[in-house]
Amino acid sequence: MEINLTxxxxxxxxxxAACILWFxxxxxxxxxxAKAGALSALTLLLGILLGIAGARLVWFxxxxxxxxxxxxxxxxxxxxxxxxxxxxxxxWLSAKILGLxxxxxxxxxxxxxxxxxxxxxxxxGFLAMIGVGAWMEEGIFFPxxxxxxxxxxxxxxxxxxxxLEGLFSLIAMILSLIHRNDRDRFLRTLFYLCLPQVFCESLxxxxxKWLFVRSEQLFCFVFCEGVLFWYGLRRKGQVPFLKRWGxxxxxxxxxxxxxxxEFALDGKILIGxxxxxxxxxxxxxxxxxxxxxxxxxxxxxxx
Amino acid sequence: xxxxVIFKRLIPVLAALIMVFAAATACAERExxxxxxxxxxxxxxxxINLDGGYKLSKDCKYSGNLxxxxxxxxxxxxxxxxxxxxxxxxPVNCAYAxxxxxxxxxxxxxxxxxxxxxxxxxxxxxxxIAKLKNAVFAVNGDYCAAFSGSKSxxxxxxQGTVYSESVEPSLDMLLIDEDGDFHILTADEDLAAIDKxxxxxxxxxxxxxxxxxxxxxxEPVPDEIIMNxxxxxxxxxxxxxxxxxxxxxxxxxxxxxxxxxxxxxELNNFRDMVMTLAPIKTAYTLDGGLSASLxxxxxxxxxxxxxxxxxxxxxxxxxxxxxxxxxSK
Numbered sequence: 276m277e278i279n280l281t282x283x284x285x286x287x288x289x290x291x292a293a294c295i296l297w298f299x300x301x302x303x304x305x306x307x308x309a310k311a312g313a314l315s316a317l318t319l320l321l322g323i324l325l326g327i328a329g330a331r332l333v334w335f336x337x338x339x340x341x342x343x344x345x346x347x348x349x350x351x352x353x354x355x356x357x358x359x360x361x362x363x364x365x366x367w368l369s370a371k372i373l374g375l376x377x378x379x380x381x382x383x384x385x386x387x388x389x390x391x392x393x394x395x396x397x398x399x400g401f402l403a404m405i406g407v408g409a410w411m412e413e414g415i416f417f418p419x420x421x422x423x424x425x426x427x428x429x430x431x432x433x434x435x436x437x438x439l440e441g442l443f444s445l446i447a448m449i450l451s452l453i454h455r456n457d458r459d460r461f462l463r464t465l466f467y468l469c470l471p472q473v474f475c476e477s478l479x480x481x482x483x484k485w486l487f488v489r490s491e492q493l494f495c496f497v498f499c500e501g502v503l504f505w506y507g508l509r510r511k512g513q514v515p516f517l518k519r520w521g522x523x524x525x526x527x528x529x530x531x532x533x534x535x536x537e538f539a540l541d542g543k544i545l546i547g548x549x550x551x552x553x554x555x556x557x558x559x560x561x562x563x564x565x566x567x568x569x570x571x572x573x574x575x576x577x578x
Numbered sequence: 579x580x581x582x583v584i585f586k587r588l589i590p591v592l593a594a595l596i597m598v599f600a601a602a603t604a605c606a607e608r609e610x611x612x613x614x615x616x617x618x619x620x621x622x623x624x625x626i627n628l629d630g631g632y633k634l635s636k637d638c639k640y641s642g643n644l645x646x647x648x649x650x651x652x653x654x655x656x657x658x659x660x661x662x663x664x665x666x667x668x669p670v671n672c673a674y675a676x677x678x679x680x681x682x683x684x685x686x687x688x689x690x691x692x693x694x695x696x697x698x699x700x701x702x703x704x705x706x707i708a709k710l711k712n713a714v715f716a717v718n719g720d721y722c723a724a725f726s727g728s729k730s731x732x733x734x735x736x737q738g739t740v741y742s743e744s745v746e747p748s749l750d751m752l753l754i755d756e757d758g759d760f761h762i763l764t765a766d767e768d769l770a771a772i773d774k775x776x777x778x779x780x781x782x783x784x785x786x787x788x789x790x791x792x793x794x795x796x797e798p799v800p801d802e803i804i805m806n807x808x809x810x811x812x813x814x815x816x817x818x819x820x821x822x823x824x825x826x827x828x829x830x831x832x833x834x835x836x837x838x839x840x841x842x843x844e845l846n847n848f849r850d851m852v853m854t855l856a857p858i859k860t861a862y863t864l865d866g867g868l869s870a871s872l873x874x875x876x877x878x879x880x881x882x883x884x885x886x887x888x889x890x891x892x893x894x895x896x897x898x899x900x901x902x903x904x905x906s907k
Contacts, residue, residue: 278693341731342744351694403693409889410702429710480889481691481700542868542888 283401290394321365329361385464386451393444399437406437443471469495522570529563610646630711631897673880674836682758696741701889704871713895720788732787750789793861816845826861
């Protein structure tokens with residue numbers, strides 16, 4: 276099992292270039308080419324800087340109880356969603372510097388952001404254990420499992436969670452393209468990036484943890500719940516309580532379900548002294564998250 | 579009427595079958611695999627690094643009855659005590675193994691993450707790590723990279739390399755020196771100030787922070803120490819009936835690893851039980867609960883709740899130093 280940092284950086288560099296080129300082409304439809312070029316270039320520059328800074332800062336804050344060093348850069352000491360937050364901040368800052376509307380710029384950037392998020396997940400394939408899930412007795416096939424060959428007589432198979440995460444990000448990108456005229460395009464894209472991560476994070480063999488809690492799973496859930504709460508908050512007029520807050524309440528119920536599922540997966544909740552089969556637990560988790568997606572869609576349809 | 583007759587005949591037949599099956603299971607022969615000096619291998623001490631042990635003979639196949647593995651450099655014998663059977667005084671199931679090695683380099687540690695060992699929080703099941711390292715016998719370590727609760731700053735020294743210098747001052751420390759001898763540094767000492775890379779003039783190869791120590795110099799550690807929750811990692815709850823696990827030194831290059839399973843035990847009762855298994859010189863608690871994994875020939879043999887296997891960050895393992903296939907290390 277080897278880490279190929281050169282291939283990782285090359286892949287990320289090419290993906291960032293493709294993402295920025297696409298952003299430039301999309302921005303050019305809304306503004307002069309020179310301004311679109313400046314916006315893209317600034318976003319690339321700030322995106323790299325703030326993306327790395329955000330990834331490191333969030334990792335540092337999540338691990339503050341272990342008294343880590345802030346100013347160091349190891350590939351295994353970064354937070355993915357810290358990086359996402361850094362890139363979002365970079366797009367917003369770039370827009371503000373050039374006197375553009377931050378929200379509209381973020382809406383334009385949404386599908387490219389989801390594309391970059393997918394590529395960043397696929398790139399984890401170069402980082403050995405970083406993006407994989409459980410060790411498996413036998414391999415299935417790529418992209419379901421990945422094989423790490425040690426020598427001619429021994430290899431190991433792992434669930435390729437990073438591929439699943441990348442796939443979900445591509446779905447978020449497609450949804451973002453479909454919601455092209457939605458004023459909440461960026462918010463909804465981020466929602467659909469974060470929602471499946473609650474499930475995927477649970478599958479990962481390696482997570483940033485605070486006590487038993489997987490930090491990024493928590494961040495993603497809190498964001499999604501925040502969006503549902505925001506939908507309720509901004510509904511005006513005489514709206515029945517359940518219609519206004521139904522989605523947010525459902526989110527809270529799913530939160531309880533996810534907590535119970537995590538305890539069950541860790542063997543803390545048993546039925547008749549036996550572990551609940553994992554596929555049952557994950558089935559409930561997926562059903563809960565699916566319900567949240569439906570609730571978001573319905574809540575959004577009736578603003 | 580006819581139904582009654584059928585039942586009357588069927589029940590004794592079934593009962594007899596069950597008894598025969600139970601007797602057959604109880605009398606199942608303990609198998610041994612013993613490889614002699616004439617097997618064509620060469621004794622080679624293992625290097626102090628992250629390499630695994632030498633590959634075992636292809637003739638050695640695991641079975642549920644295999645109780646002993648022996649080659650000229652290592653002997654592992656495993657045991658089970660079922661609740662209320664041969665040791666009625668302990669109301670728990672217990673699985674344990676006694677391991678004898680020829681060279682101290684054969685007691686080793688390994689991480690779940692080969693690419694970023696002992697620094698990453700990546701996990702996998704103990705038997706997967708054991709398989710990669712050609713372990714004859716393996717046990718879960720101290721979950722060194724869990725970074726949670728009162729173990730978030732534990733000291734990590736593995737295979738001669740320090741991976742984390744921070745120290746959790748409330749937890750006893752187990753040091754294994756270059757001669758394979760166990761030393762306990764208790765939390766009463768200033769653990770941060772003590773040199774943990776050398777002890778009694780010998781190099782420390784592996785160090786663990788979980789604890790507490792159960793036996794030191796053959797003497798049981800008093801209840802008031804081991805039952806103090808501050809001396810155990812968060813969640814280990816010494817006063818609760820939990821699945822416990824410990825590693826112990828019996829003699830020079832002779833060790834014991836034991837766990838209770840199925841039913842939990844308080845830490846003091848577990849200590850007392852372990853002390854009846856062998857003349858213990860030093861015993862130290864490692865991670866228990868669902869993490870407790872005793873792996874013999876790549877098979878986990880302690881059955882913890884529902885047969886589940888929790889993925890863990892690290893193992894301690896015993897490897898063969900008998901090179902049968904001309905490997906280079």
